[in-house]
Amino acid sequence: MITKQQVVQAHLPATLTPRDEAEAFAPSNIALCKYWGKRDAELNLPINASLSVSLAHLGTRTRLVHATDGRDRVWLNGAEQAADSAFSQKLLAFVDLFRAGHALPVHVHTQNNIPTAAGLASSASGFAALTLALNEWLNLELAPAVLSAFARMGSGSACRSLFEGFVQWEDGIRDDGMDSHGVRLEASWPELRIGLVKVATGEKAVDSRAGMKRTIETAHLYQSWPLQAAADLTRLHQAIGEKDFALLGQTAEQNALSMHATMIASWPPLLYWTPDSVAAMQQVWQLREQGLALYFTMDAGPNLKLLFEAGDQAQVEQAFAGLEVVAPFSA
Amino acid sequence: MITKQQVVQAHLPATLTPRDEAEAFAPSNIALCKYWGKRDAELNLPINASLSVSLAHLGTRTRLVHATDGRDRVWLNGAEQAADSAFSQKLLAFVDLFRAGHALPVHVHTQNNIPTAAGLASSASGFAALTLALNEWLNLELAPAVLSAFARMGSGSACRSLFEGFVQWEDGIRDDGMDSHGVRLEASWPELRIGLVKVATGEKAVDSRAGMKRTIETAHLYQSWPLQAAADLTRLHQAIGEKDFALLGQTAEQNALSMHATMIASWPPLLYWTPDSVAAMQQVWQLREQGLALYFTMDAGPNLKLLFEAGDQAQVEQAFAGLEVVAPFSA
Numbered sequence: 001m002i003t004k005q006q007v008v009q010a011h012l013p014a015t016l017t018p019r020d021e022a023e024a025f026a027p028s029n030i031a032l033c034k035y036w037g038k039r040d041a042e043l044n045l046p047i048n049a050s051l052s053v054s055l056a057h058l059g060t061r062t063r064l065v066h067a068t069d070g071r072d073r074v075w076l077n078g079a080e081q082a083a084d085s086a087f088s089q090k091l092l093a094f095v096d097l098f099r100a101g102h103a104l105p106v107h108v109h110t111q112n113n114i115p116t117a118a119g120l121a122s123s124a125s126g127f128a129a130l131t132l133a134l135n136e137w138l139n140l141e142l143a144p145a146v147l148s149a150f151a152r153m154g155s156g157s158a159c160r161s162l163f164e165g166f167v168q169w170e171d172g173i174r175d176d177g178m179d180s181h182g183v184r185l186e187a188s189w190p191e192l193r194i195g196l197v198k199v200a201t202g203e204k205a206v207d208s209r210a211g212m213k214r215t216i217e218t219a220h221l222y223q224s225w226p227l228q229a230a231a232d233l234t235r236l237h238q239a240i241g242e243k244d245f246a247l248l249g250q251t252a253e254q255n256a257l258s259m260h261a262t263m264i265a266s267w268p269p270l271l272y273w274t275p276d277s278v279a280a281m282q283q284v285w286q287l288r289e290q291g292l293a294l295y296f297t298m299d300a301g302p303n304l305k306l307l308f309e310a311g312d313q314a315q316v317e318q319a320f321a322g323l324e325v326v327a328p329f330s331a
Numbered sequence: 332m333i334t335k336q337q338v339v340q341a342h343l344p345a346t347l348t349p350r351d352e353a354e355a356f357a358p359s360n361i362a363l364c365k366y367w368g369k370r371d372a373e374l375n376l377p378i379n380a381s382l383s384v385s386l387a388h389l390g391t392r393t394r395l396v397h398a399t400d401g402r403d404r405v406w407l408n409g410a411e412q413a414a415d416s417a418f419s420q421k422l423l424a425f426v427d428l429f430r431a432g433h434a435l436p437v438h439v440h441t442q443n444n445i446p447t448a449a450g451l452a453s454s455a456s457g458f459a460a461l462t463l464a465l466n467e468w469l470n471l472e473l474a475p476a477v478l479s480a481f482a483r484m485g486s487g488s489a490c491r492s493l494f495e496g497f498v499q500w501e502d503g504i505r506d507d508g509m510d511s512h513g514v515r516l517e518a519s520w521p522e523l524r525i526g527l528v529k530v531a532t533g534e535k536a537v538d539s540r541a542g543m544k545r546t547i548e549t550a551h552l553y554q555s556w557p558l559q560a561a562a563d564l565t566r567l568h569q570a571i572g573e574k575d576f577a578l579l580g581q582t583a584e585q586n587a588l589s590m591h592a593t594m595i596a597s598w599p600p601l602l603y604w605t606p607d608s609v610a611a612m613q614q615v616w617q618l619r620e621q622g623l624a625l626y627f628t629m630d631a632g633p634n635l636k637l638l639f640e641a642g643d644q645a646q647v648e649q650a651f652a653g654l655e656v657v658a659p660f661s662a
Contacts, residue, residue: 221559258596
């Protein structure tokens, strides 16, 4: 088995020349065709290719400072995190891949501007921003595709957050995963809007990593998931190429529901939906029956992310109070 | 294509000798491994074998009276139904298969004692009772397996309602479907209890027939459903043989959720759950985490059917107000 350490090592210079500090930003991303299932749990290599849209200004800004006090320290949204917290440990383990045994103490300042309760994972933008900041801090001058593959090893979907706009995460075939990274699509869609519905806060009972594992091991239906994902990717490319919003929305919604279906078919059953999630879905379907071009996607959580176009924004905002709206392709 | 008429014709005597009247009862049944998908829509031949438990005294009683007024008439729970109602038309079309063109006017009195709002389909017990009553009325003296195959042509799951206790509906391989009928299992399970949770009333937006069709045509995940069903049948036989209640409950619950998963993965999405359904599921899971051996199954509707054993009945009734409890194997 190839380890993360081996993969990163192969791309590092003989000597590291760290700057005093470095800073980077990476956006969150919403998958229109989901990443669900790993073919390699160490490197986060996916069973299927996926496709997302990045959320412009919503994401994570991370600053790395070469520590003069000789200690690794981590701040999240201004609050210092305990050294033994899961957050600090996971983050510093990733930094260690790049320090490769050298004594390079660092202070990590991480700032998320993702609205609380919107159910957006911050690990994607977090590991993407951290990877970009490490590239700056250590003067690595690595290509975006390489950095994307590195970010993937922190959190799978982080490899898509290296880029703006529509991004495809190639599944790849290499054992070291270096061909499994994000690729930005040329297309733009200025009218596209994403609405974040606030359904629930609180920690997830089962995280995505454990959820994927359970699904693959116990749900017979998962066997057909790669077929669904492959068909949906083709349809999404067609929808984006022709700017066919109904096709984009339908494909994204069916893809998300199919992913949830594989979880629901697992044992023990994995249902991220709350009664409020179901009520929100039914509201979307009712509005659509009334003629509104409104669709949703959901990740491994109870929240809906609405998909619509700029012309319908007023109507959508009226139906969903407190909606946070993102325009992924606006300047 | 073989028609229903041809199938029944092949088993009728040259001359029909109707009695003045005949009466029969058939129980409802709850599938522990679901029937979901037809390989022949005319004859209701299933893609997968299924397994149910009959609900003892809950079901349909049907009386046929050779009509002296020369007219076909239909009563449901004491109320005469319009001749052009869907109920009358479907019922009389089934009677026509047996009258085979002879002038045999009939009055049909159908009585369901299934609790309203429990989400139990009455078509299974209805067509089973009607088939049994026709066998009596027309003096056909047909074997239970033949009658079960006939009942299947009225409503697929009706073939299981011909029998008490655990019943397997064989998928069969014949084009005329005569090997696709219910078979009673020898086993008994006196402690088994089924609790009917009342979640919602009202007509279903999409009936099972249309739901199956949509699922097969649009859900990639459906391709794995027959695998799930086959594995679950094996496990149910093991559970029944060893009286392993946890295995029975787990298998039935995962089977039902997998069926719903195939619907959720369809387009347009087919979600029979209401927010109340999700709340009830979560209540079951919570009670199970607390150690109660409680499981559920669901058909193509919002209602939960609880599975538990006699020793836990008081605790289950306390958690679910207004629960109707059935003991399928009590005298």
